[in-house]
Amino acid sequence: MGVTGSRATIGVELKSAGKPLAFEKDDRDAIAQMAARYPDRSSAVMPALWLAQKRFGFLSKEAVAAVAEALQIPEPEVAGVATFYSMYNLAPTGRHILQVCMTLSCSLLGADALLAHMSKKLGIEPGETTPDGKFTLRKVECLASCGTGPCLQVNEQVFQELLDPASVDKLIESLP
Amino acid sequence: MKHPLGNYGPVVTPAGMKEPILFGDFATAGVETLDGFRGAGGYQTALDALKNRKPEEITEIVKASGLRGRGGAGFPTGMKWSFVPKGSPKPKYLVVNADESEPGTFKDRELMARSPHRLLEGILLASYAIQSHHAFVYLRGEFAFLEPLLAQALDDARAAGLFGKNIGGSGFDLEITLHLGAGAYICGEETALLDSLEGKRGQPRTKPPFPAVEGLYKCPTVVNNVETIQSVPFIVKNGADWFRKWGPEKSPGTKVFSVSGLVNQPGNYEIEMGLPLSQLLDKYAGGMRSGAKLKAVIPGGSSVPWLTPDQIETKLDFDSVAAAGSLLGSGGAIFIDDGVCVVDALLNLTHFYRHESCGKCTPCREGTHWMEMLLHKIEDGEGGTQDVSTLKTVAEQILGRSLCALGDAAAMPILSVLQKFPDEIDHHLTAKRCLVNERRESVERVRRAEPATV
Numbered sequence: 143m144g145v146t147g148s149r150a151t152i153g154v155e156l157k158s159a160g161k162p163l164a165f166e167k168d169d170r171d172a173i174a175q176m177a178a179r180y181p182d183r184s185s186a187v188m189p190a191l192w193l194a195q196k197r198f199g200f201l202s203k204e205a206v207a208a209v210a211e212a213l214q215i216p217e218p219e220v221a222g223v224a225t226f227y228s229m230y231n232l233a234p235t236g237r238h239i240l241q242v243c244m245t246l247s248c249s250l251l252g253a254d255a256l257l258a259h260m261s262k263k264l265g266i267e268p269g270e271t272t273p274d275g276k277f278t279l280r281k282v283e284c285l286a287s288c289g290t291g292p293c294l295q296v297n298e299q300v301f302q303e304l305l306d307p308a309s310v311d312k313l314i315e316s317l318p
Numbered sequence: 319m320k321h322p323l324g325n326y327g328p329v330v331t332p333a334g335m336k337e338p339i340l341f342g343d344f345a346t347a348g349v350e351t352l353d354g355f356r357g358a359g360g361y362q363t364a365l366d367a368l369k370n371r372k373p374e375e376i377t378e379i380v381k382a383s384g385l386r387g388r389g390g391a392g393f394p395t396g397m398k399w400s401f402v403p404k405g406s407p408k409p410k411y412l413v414v415n416a417d418e419s420e421p422g423t424f425k426d427r428e429l430m431a432r433s434p435h436r437l438l439e440g441i442l443l444a445s446y447a448i449q450s451h452h453a454f455v456y457l458r459g460e461f462a463f464l465e466p467l468l469a470q471a472l473d474d475a476r477a478a479g480l481f482g483k484n485i486g487g488s489g490f491d492l493e494i495t496l497h498l499g500a501g502a503y504i505c506g507e508e509t510a511l512l513d514s515l516e517g518k519r520g521q522p523r524t525k526p527p528f529p530a531v532e533g534l535y536k537c538p539t540v541v542n543n544v545e546t547i548q549s550v551p552f553i554v555k556n557g558a559d560w561f562r563k564w565g566p567e568k569s570p571g572t573k574v575f576s577v578s579g580l581v582n583q584p585g586n587y588e589i590e591m592g593l594p595l596s597q598l599l600d601k602y603a604g605g606m607r608s609g610a611k612l613k614a615v616i617p618g619g620s621s622v623p624w625l626t627p628d629q630i631e632t633k634l635d636f637d638s639v640a641a642a643g644s645l646l647g648s649g650g651a652i653f654i655d656d657g658v659c660v661v662d663a664l665l666n667l668t669h670f671y672r673h674e675s676c677g678k679c680t681p682c683r684e685g686t687h688w689m690e691m692l693l694h695k696i697e698d699g700e701g702g703t704q705d706v707s708t709l710k711t712v713a714e715q716i717l718g719r720s721l722c723a724l725g726d727a728a729a730m731p732i733l734s735v736l737q738k739f740p741d742e743i744d745h746h747l748t749a750k751r752c753l754v755n756e757r758r759e760s761v762e763r764v765r766r767a768e769p770a771t772v
């Protein structure tokens with residue numbers, strides 16, 4: 143019996159970006175400021191990884207190396223953090239990450255139907271990205287909006303009470 | 319009510335009270351701004367305490383109030399604070415647990431979104447009490463949309479001299495750092511949270527040492543839930559006896575319950591501790607939707623044993639819920655209707671725990687995996703009595719043998735369902751199919767119907 147829980151998996155290989163990556167001066171300054179907000183600069187790994195993800199698209203081997211270099215922290219430690227948290231993307235994603243909550247309260251309110259509808263509308267399975275690079279569809283766990291499910295987080299924003307397929311379609315179509 | 323940061327239900331006045339405590343803030347227009355909050359007397363209690371009271375006095379009031387942690391474990395807050403060693407030369411830290419990721423729980427989000435300065439005032443008081451000069455708010459990654467709002471509140475408060483050096487001329491200094499997680503339920507566990515805050519994989523530590531003695535960067539640290547911290551200003555302002563006017567002796571005060579499931583009016587309700595579960599459901603949440611019959615209740619977030627409808631008069635306070643065989647937990651009450659298959663629901667939760675297991679200890683890492691697989695088999699009509707007994711054994715083996723409470727959280731609901739719904743489990747074994755899914759269509763109709771207005 144293997145270990146398949148994503149968080150429990152260790153030694154995940156990071157993908158290559160295919161080229162070296164480095165932070166520009168502004169980002170380096172921002173990372174220095176992050177480090178200054180904590181008693182120990184190692185605490186800035188998570189905010190720096192967020193910045194790297196925003197800047198480089200996903201956390202490749204090279205992006206992780208850039209964070210390690212900027213904070214002067216061993217690369218394997220940074221890689222360990224990057225591979226533990228589910229919101230750090232280890233592969234390229236679409237412009238909009240559509241995250242459907244599948245946990246119990248939302249499931250009681252129709253999360254399965256919502257996911258099925260979106261999957262059909264976008265023509266992709268959960269975990270996949272549309273060929274035009276616009277949408278990534280994902281199943282996620284409880285988003286702390288359980289009273290107003292089923293809910294969907296689009297990038298940072300949460301949309302709730304998505305019961306009506308037409309309103310879901312409208313939402314998807316409204317995304318740039 | 320439609321709020322820019324979410325759809326929130328109506329604010330109701332708890333039975334027997336003139337007004338709610340925590341939710342009382344929401345009645346003040348503009349309370350989310352510094353001016354609005356200060357206009358209603360906000361920060362006065364903290365400023366007064368910093369200047370005129372000793373830190374120990376604050377701890378004593380909170381201790382005497384009997385406030386118990388609202389994050390799940392219900393540990394007495396004042397007592398936790400008093401464990402911080404006084405003579406220690408090391409810096410001390412306050413960490414607010416805003417990771418809110420226990421399925422069924424969505425109260426901290428509403429509290430922070432609607433009254434961010436109350437959280438900051440609570441942080442000021444708690445930090446002063448334990449003499450911490452650096453506090454942290456650990457916000458779950460999915461709450462990134464709340465970060466600008468909290469950062470703004472903090473900037474405004476700092477500009478007004480409420481944070482930083484020599485606050486209000488008291489000589490007390492305090493800095494606050496907001497820290498954004500990145501998606502991991504386990505980071506709600508306090509020691510995993512501290513590891514995460516130190517820039518590591520968020521995996522629980524062995525206890526003892528407890529954080530109050532050796533926490534963040536090996537320094538004395540108090541970790542408290544958002545709701546706990548937001549309660550503090552009211553208690554310090556009005557006194558311990560005032561807080562004890564509500565709720566039973568050992569669970570005083572009010573508590574915010576998050577209600578979800580097929581009820582007419584889901585949402586957060588602040589009620590007096592010790593009210594029966596039936597009142598939360600019927601009086602506040604408007605009862606089950608028409609066509610949906612109550613089958614089970616998970617009273618304290620997904621990690622606790624299930625209750626059955628015959629236990630609906632169970633009082634909602636820490637000890638009464640424990641006496642009924644469950645736990646008050648985070649107060650996330652999930653009402654499960656008869657259109658739901660208990661095996662399917664358990665499978666959903668077990669998948670969650672398997673996915674969120676941090677992998678540090680074997681019983682949980684391997685056990686959650688086994689349990690999910692067995693539940694799958696049973697739900698799919700491929701299970702036999704042997705699978706049910708293996709499921710029970712695995713759950714029993716996890717219980718009490720895992721490093722943190724996540725293992726127990728995965729096992730307890732399963733054991734309670736095996737005990738309370740034997741017929742429904744048996745049906746899966748004998749009929750080789752699910753009892754409920756045969757009625758799926760009518761269930762879908764109820765789900766899609768508009769809830770009754772209450």
Ligand SMILES: Cc1cc2nc3c(=O)[nH]c(=O)nc-3n(C[C@H](O)[C@H](O)[C@H](O)COP(=O)(O)O)c2cc1C
Nearest residue numbers: 387388389415417418419506507508542543546723
């Ligand atoms: C798996 C797990 C998840 C937890 N998640 C949370 C959470 O999201 N928020 C929270 O406040 N406490 C959570 N807790 C409880 C914390 O460990 C801790 O007891 C709490 O933050 C202490 O604050 P309190 O005393 O104010 O309740 C969790 C515990 C476990 C074992």
Ligand code: SF4
Nearest residue numbers: 676678679682720722
């Ligand atoms: S019980 Fe589970 S989540 Fe907790 S330390 Fe062990 S493996 Fe990690």
Ligand code: FES
Nearest residue numbers: 243248285287288
């Ligand atoms: S179960 Fe979906 S938000 Fe909590």
